[in-house]
Amino acid sequence: MSNYHTTVLLNEAVDLLNIKKGKWYxxxxxxxxxxxxxxxxxxxxxxxxxxxxxxxxxxxxxIKNQKSKIKIDxxxxxKGNFKxxxxxxxxxxxxxxxxxIYDLGVSSHQLDDWSRGFSFQGEGLLDxxxxxxxxxxxxxxxNILTKGELIELFTKLGEEYFASRxxxxxxxxxxxxxxxxxxxxxxxxxxxxxxxxxxxxxxxKVFQALRIAVNDEFNNLKESLPKAIKLLEPGGRMAVxxxxxxxxxxxxxxxxxxxxAGIGKLVTKKPLIPSDEEIKNNKRSRSAKLRIxxxx
Numbered sequence: 001m002s003n004y005h006t007t008v009l010l011n012e013a014v015d016l017l018n019i020k021k022g023k024w025y026x027x028x029x030x031x032x033x034x035x036x037x038x039x040x041x042x043x044x045x046x047x048x049x050x051x052x053x054x055x056x057x058x059x060x061x062x063i064k065n066q067k068s069k070i071k072i073d074x075x076x077x078x079k080g081n082f083k084x085x086x087x088x089x090x091x092x093x094x095x096x097x098x099x100x101i102y103d104l105g106v107s108s109h110q111l112d113d114w115s116r117g118f119s120f121q122g123e124g125l126l127d128x129x130x131x132x133x134x135x136x137x138x139x140x141x142x143n144i145l146t147k148g149e150l151i152e153l154f155t156k157l158g159e160e161y162f163a164s165r166x167x168x169x170x171x172x173x174x175x176x177x178x179x180x181x182x183x184x185x186x187x188x189x190x191x192x193x194x195x196x197x198x199x200x201x202x203x204x205k206v207f208q209a210l211r212i213a214v215n216d217e218f219n220n221l222k223e224s225l226p227k228a229i230k231l232l233e234p235g236g237r238m239a240v241x242x243x244x245x246x247x248x249x250x251x252x253x254x255x256x257x258x259x260x261a262g263i264g265k266l267v268t269k270k271p272l273i274p275s276d277e278e279i280k281n282n283k284r285s286r287s288a289k290l291r292i293x294x295x296x
Contacts, residue, residue: 008282008285009285014035025044025047026085028085029102029104035103048075051080076092083223086228089231094231096231097232098232102224114182120203122182160209166192182207234296265296
């Protein structure tokens with residue numbers, strides 16, 4: 001899986017899902033299939049969901065390469081958004097599952113393929129759509145939103161301290177020329193972040209905010225989680241790996257609400273984070289937080 005995506009907290013997440021042979025599990029964010037293949041290896045059956053057709057194509061190719069190890073009936077792949085997790089499961093003929101996992105990060109492939117527009121490391125069009133069928137791209141937001149709307153976007157979704165300066169820089173730059181590429185935007189951000197000394201690229205939070213907005217990630221998560229808990233068998237577990245503080249907060253409060261209502265019990269009282277070794281081998285894992293709840 002490493003040439004497509006390096007799966008974060010792989011063993012920790014799958015260990016705590018407590019895989020039962022022959023039971024169904026949902027990988028709500030298939031990506032490169034790392035969690036799915038590990039669940040299959042341990043005897044589970046998997047419904048894999050992803051909005052990105054490239055991810056589904058990649059995993060189908062991996063299935064062909066491992067066809068001697070995987071029963072076709074045990075691995076069902078579907079293109080869709082996890083906000084529709086209940087409808088997708090129903091269409092697949094699955095009524096209840098033993099476990100569900102969400103890995104909310106961007107895949108390594110999406111970041112490394114500059115043409116997708118997720119990364120400021122190389123030249124690409126400002127796209128950022130995980131589902132290529134979506135209508136609005138990051139460039140649309142950058143060139144259409146007012147200064148106030150950009151400030152709100154960067155502040156709320158990116159927690160960007162210099163949101164106002166960056167928004168003003170974008171407005172001035174687009175008066176001269178339409179902003180269309182990742183490097184153009186990255187350079188505008190860099191020019192408008194004063195005394196930049198951090199090791200983290202100054203465009204990180206702006207790109208993150210745009211990606212979240214384009215894909216409506218927070219609203220999709222809020223819509224998906226209540227549907228997912230209903231799909232779980234009693235004793236079944238849900239694992240969520242978040243990479244953004246606001247995203248993690250959504251999960252934290254939802255899990256707490258379920259525990260207080262007697263719907264579930266926390267398996268992880270505090271989120272699990274990657275080991276120093278994992279972060280050393282995969283810097284993109286550094287902000288990951290894993291939370292798990294068991295349905296009562």
